[in-house]
Amino acid sequence: MSETAIRHDFSAEPVSNVTGYRAFTAGSFRFSRDEYFATIEWPKGRHQMPVDAFLRALMRDIAWGFFYGTVNFDAVFGTTNLYGQVDMFAGRYNDSYRAAGLDWQERFEASELMPLFKEMISDWTNDGYDPFAAPQETDAPWGRKNGGNDAAVTRQRVTARRMVGLPGDTQPRTDESGYPVNRMFADVPQDAPLVEAEPGFEDQVCAYNLFAYLSRSDVTWNPSVCSVLEDSLYCPTTEEFILPIEHGNDRVEWFMQLSDEITWDVKDKETGKPRAKVTMRAGDIAAMPADIRHQGYSSKRSMLLVWENASNAIPEMIQRGEAPVTPVQF
Template identity: 65%
Template sequence: MTDTATLTSVSEPNEHGYRSFQLGGFTFDRDEHFVHIEWPTGRHVTPVEDFLKALMRDIAWNFFYGTVNFDSVIGTVNHYGNVDLFAGRFNDAYRKAELDHMENFDHDVIMGAFKDMLSDWTNDGFDPFAAPQETGSPYGVKHGDNEAAITRTRVTAQRMVGLPGDEKIRTDETHPINRMFADVDQSEPTIEVEPGYENDVASFNLFAYLSRSDVTWNPSIVSVCKESLYCPTTEEFILPIIHGNDRVEWFLQLSDEITWRVEDRETGAPRATVVMKAGDVAAMPADIRHQGYSSKRSMLLVWENGSAELPDLIATGQAPTVPVTW
């Protein structure tokens, strides 16, 4: 890895109307169909739809926990303050051929470049957050933009949905019920609070809340208890990134079904296929990467331990990669 790289630049629009971007030794270019990425030891081409959907998650999740693989070659590793941009780093064949490359960037430098790229390369009518049947096409020469869609941020409760200050996070006006969840009961539970505890006791209908999610594969945060974050989300089609964990991650399948492809985090070698039906619970280990497939829009509760100490504890063997050993 080189020292923190700061060199970034942007070109004038190419013959397709899109700007090219340089981040250290990496260059990113798009045409009507593809994104072309080059680095000192190699090059890569990927469909623009896949790339923009992955880029959208990496930005919206603030580089997330651990590794965000855009595909089997390109991605980022979050060091919480600075970020690695890599090509082939977690691909056994690239590693063995010594074609892999990685550079480290200050968080704000790479975030700024990624936001500029997403803004320039997203055309009018395409929403990289949306399910395939709920958006238009990303292809063709540059035409317009979609700033409203790409500047959405994840919905975050300060304490818990339903408590004072967090009550009205999703309403008919802001978040109508999704077509796939038209049958979800919208009634809210009744809570009779002892006087004096109105600020601390509340409840809400999580299924109704999730039925109003307007995006896919974008966890909201409905409760925060010290480092325990409940991050439910709605999923349809394919998770646009392959997430490499740096900690154990719990999945509770709340409705319908998701199939997870689980691979070794370092090499990409297949480890398991996990089919989760409504009610199933799984703990994804800290040394894997995973990508989900959801035929029908489904509801998933992702439970994260947000502790900043965990990645080091696991990397140095002081904490296990699985929550329990039998």
């Protein structure tokens, strides 16, 4: 069923005379879109997704560099990051497809697959549609080809080197820098901490208002790095509507809910069978085990701290089966 050889064949087909969009191929996977759907074809099957859901998922896969572990666009299609290489699959993590022998998986160099994904989202995103935005904050993606929105789909993930606000590092967001307070965070205090640095210590005595910083985020479900302790990364983000993917963990991932509420649907990573629903409110902190997939729902825009361990040793531990599934035993 699955091919493990590296595929290097990619193509972009001519513009469709009907829809105005191009179709793309990666190995034996073919991607096309029409006015409402993205269609994925592979040697054993064909799958459709609403194009808004597909573009939101594709946008995260691009922005996160294939992320940690598996990015399930839905219950059928997705990618798995092998850190340098990427598996693209259909039905691989779906019990029914597996049982029927309809699953398919091919491997690519990440550096070769990424340009195709970027070309696809650029071509398939119409003027006014922003796949990073909450549905209430963007135009619809439907219809035939109508311009583009490269300014939105080429945003760079914000990554502080040490901490937001330090001299020479990422700076707090302001109206002047193009980051107004989001409509759902209009009540979040914008006060600054008191910082009194003695002469010579201005580059070490530093603080900023993280909640104000998050209230001005212009994207959803897209963590940015705000403080860095070696491989320990605080990656807070603002969440509204649905996490566009089901994230299949290959390592433990921690969440601390900073405001409001998110409910997480947790399923088995391999089979997709439901395991739990985790409702997190302000102040709650919890781990996502390394053998699950999760998808969050946030009715009101909320602030979530995603805490990651970016150690280069972890992928090797995962390959050796030595990475822990849960962070502690008690």
